[in-house]
Amino acid sequence: MQRYEKARSYVYSRYSKIYNDTIHERAFTHTSSVDNFMTLLAISRSLPIEIAKIAALFHDYATFAHNCPSKDHARLSSLHAYHYLSETQEFSTNEIDEICYAIAQHSKKSEFSDDPLAEALKDADVFAEFVEEPHTKFDPVRSKRLLKAGRDLAG
Template identity: 50%
Template sequence: MKSLQRYEQVKDYVYTKYTKIYNEPLRQEALTHTAQVDTCITILAMARNQNVEIAKIIALFHDFAQFTQNCSHDEHARLSSILANRYLTETDLFKTKEIDDICYAIAQHSHKEQYDSPYCELIKDADILARFFTDPTMELDHKRKQRLLDACDDIHS
């Protein structure tokens, strides 16, 4: 596996921002959910032969605006994508294509009823897996349940 130095730098940035969230329940949700999605996306990326570092960076930023700006759920994916783009561009560590892939996946991750690029599918499935692991009794519509089952099949294969 390649070095995860860029991921570590992004992780430090994201988690530093999360530790500054004043609202304790929101801070705990940010830290916990992000870590869970990060773990799930790592397993899925390995199972699907996707770039693990890029996938993990997507996981770090996927709900960033929701947690740091307390924006509406309807806007969080788009705003998280914008904030990720801004930060990743400033670091000068990423190629334009990598930033585009990361930000597109973040922007699309709430559209779980649609199928999209491999990175989009990784974050959608990792998000559902993480939510399921937190609450296995949660209600899932047919498409989300099928996503969950397909993700588990990918991990099992």
């Protein structure tokens, strides 16, 4: 988990420089929530925990660190993760590809894929959104994801 700790320090150090109080708080709380739910889903779905948690850390990076428009944030967050992970020289090409693919796909909640990490990241993101705003009415796809993630966590 040493690579995770380094990535977490990197991401959170960038978030600590956000001057807008609302965005600053949301960056930390949402990223932390997704990270925590991703940990639980990774355990329940037998995914590599460190890889899953790193994907969670970077999933909304462009939104928070660069104030990126919502429609582009997954792709740009994925690119930023790619650069960070490559520069550290601590990750295999396969690990980098797996993390970046999951990040790039996480906004496509209505699309279901055969990629377990991408699906877990989508589900963790939805679960975090629900916990952060429990009175929000979710569309049928998000509701389905929320129920599936809940069942997986319940064992």
